[in-house]
Amino acid sequence: MTVTFDDIQARESRHVLQTYKRQPVAFVRGSGSRLYDVDGREYLDFISGIGVASLGHAHPGLAEVIADQARTLLHTSNLYYHPFQADAASRLAALSGLPRAFFCNSGTEANEACLKFARRYWHTQGVQGRTGFVAIEGSFGGRTMGALSVTHDEHYRAPFMPLFDTIFVDPAKPEALAGAVTDRTAAIIAEPIRGEGGVRPLSREFADAIADVCRRTGTLLIADEVQSGLGRTGYAFHSQALGWQPDLISVGKALGSGVPVGAALVSERVAGMISAGDHGSTYGGNLLATRAAAFFLEQLTDGGLLEHVKTVGAHFERLLRALALKHPVIVETRGAGLMRGLELRIDAAPVVEHARQQGLLVNRTNEKVVRLLPPLNVEQADIDRAVGMLDQVFAVVAQEVPA
Numbered sequence: 387m388t389v390t391f392d393d394i395q396a397r398e399s400r401h402v403l404q405t406y407k408r409q410p411v412a413f414v415r416g417s418g419s420r421l422y423d424v425d426g427r428e429y430l431d432f433i434s435g436i437g438v439a440s441l442g443h444a445h446p447g448l449a450e451v452i453a454d455q456a457r458t459l460l461h462t463s464n465l466y467y468h469p470f471q472a473d474a475a476s477r478l479a480a481l482s483g484l485p486r487a488f489f490c491n492s493g494t495e496a497n498e499a500c501l502k503f504a505r506r507y508w509h510t511q512g513v514q515g516r517t518g519f520v521a522i523e524g525s526f527g528g529r530t531m532g533a534l535s536v537t538h539d540e541h542y543r544a545p546f547m548p549l550f551d552t553i554f555v556d557p558a559k560p561e562a563l564a565g566a567v568t569d570r571t572a573a574i575i576a577e578p579i580r581g582e583g584g585v586r587p588l589s590r591e592f593a594d595a596i597a598d599v600c601r602r603t604g605t606l607l608i609a610d611e612v613q614s615g616l617g618r619t620g621y622a623f624h625s626q627a628l629g630w631q632p633d634l635i636s637v638g639k640a641l642g643s644g645v646p647v648g649a650a651l652v653s654e655r656v657a658g659m660i661s662a663g664d665h666g667s668t669y670g671g672n673l674l675a676t677r678a679a680a681f682f683l684e685q686l687t688d689g690g691l692l693e694h695v696k697t698v699g700a701h702f703e704r705l706l707r708a709l710a711l712k713h714p715v716i717v718e719t720r721g722a723g724l725m726r727g728l729e730l731r732i733d734a735a736p737v738v739e740h741a742r743q744q745g746l747l748v749n750r751t752n753e754k755v756v757r758l759l760p761p762l763n764v765e766q767a768d769i770d771r772a773v774g775m776l777d778q779v780f781a782v783v784a785q786e787v788p789a
């Protein structure tokens with residue numbers, strides 16, 4: 387019996403907790419930058435599972451290591467050693483300059499770990515009360531209580547109050563940082579490019595102000611690179627483009643290219659304050675997840691993926707700038723590498739809808755922003771195709787919705 391979209395939707399609506407607003411399509415197969423729905427229709431995937439499918443779909447090399455590991459040994463827990471945590475951790479250390487990794491299963495957990503490690507840093511030294519956090523307006527840290535505490539959107543926060551003590555700073559006001567960071571601040575947490583917040587890069591001036599206040603006050607800097615890190619912007623970590631030397635970096639998404647894995651990357655000075663038992667996760671860093679992560683990291687560096695992102699990212703930017711000049715509905719194009727956003731004069735929903743109907747998957751964030759996060763190994767010809775499709779979509783939308 388063949389499964390239909392209607393069956394899937396009807397069964398989900400009965401048994402799956404309704405926390406997501408889904409688009410009316412069900413995917414069953416993928417290949418590279420293509421996805422295929424339950425009816426066999428092909429789509430060009432320019433959101434890649436929200437920046438996760440970094441090697442595209444059904445990557446033969448990744449499939450091989452996952453299958454091999456599944457046949458060999460999946461999980462033993464953190465009671466014991468296995469070879470792959472060190473493989474992935476040493477590659478992350480070489481890329482970030484932060485020598486130690488704590489493995490978890492998602493971006494929110496990576497942030498949660500960073501927040502805990504920041505508090506632990508002060509607690510171990512006997513400093514009382516440095517427990518608060520400073521975050522940035524428009525930031526998104528995830529959905530667990532700690533990560534939610536440093537997430538700005540009131541809509542996500544309000545039903546779950548009280549959360550941790552966090553002060554949000556407007557990145558247009560670098561001078562506000564000095565007042566926000568006090569002797570009660572454990573750390574500043576910031577995304578180098580706010581992803582969910584509308585693909586908004588921090589200005590160099592604001593980034594410098596963060597680095598400066600951290601230097602002056604000893605406040606730790608946590609770079610949330612869950613979306614912007616691991617090659618997405620053409621840098622190993624986008625904090626490198628800002629000249630930051632964070633004490634902690636959170637990563638997730640691209641790391642397992644679809645296998646759930648995240649990590650908190652930790653400087654030696656913070657690592658020195660952490661003891662056995664301070665944090666943990668049953669699944670965190672299991673053989674399957676860290677072998678997949680090590681494979682992705684090998685592709686990123688030895689496999690030339692980082693160089694590829696730089697090349698095709700520059701091409702993507704040129705095309706998007708031309709698109710913005712052609713269509714008055716586009717206010718601005720932002721981002722870096724293969725992390726791009728088009729700010730519109732109108733709600734982005736009809737653009738996402740028309741694009742999907744044409745066979746192109748993109749996503750709406752921050753209401754008026756079309757977000758584009760193709761796989762990191764996307765071919766230049768597919769970028770040309772996607773921008774060509776967007777061109778048509780904007781022509782249709784301009785007729786329907788007055789800008």
Ligand SMILES: Cc1ncc(COP(=O)(O)O)c(C=O)c1O
Nearest residue numbers: 492493494526527528581612613
């Ligand atoms: C910058 C950033 N941090 C944290 C998260 C949370 O990651 P996850 O959804 O894997 O928990 C996200 C997810 O979109 C993110 O973009």
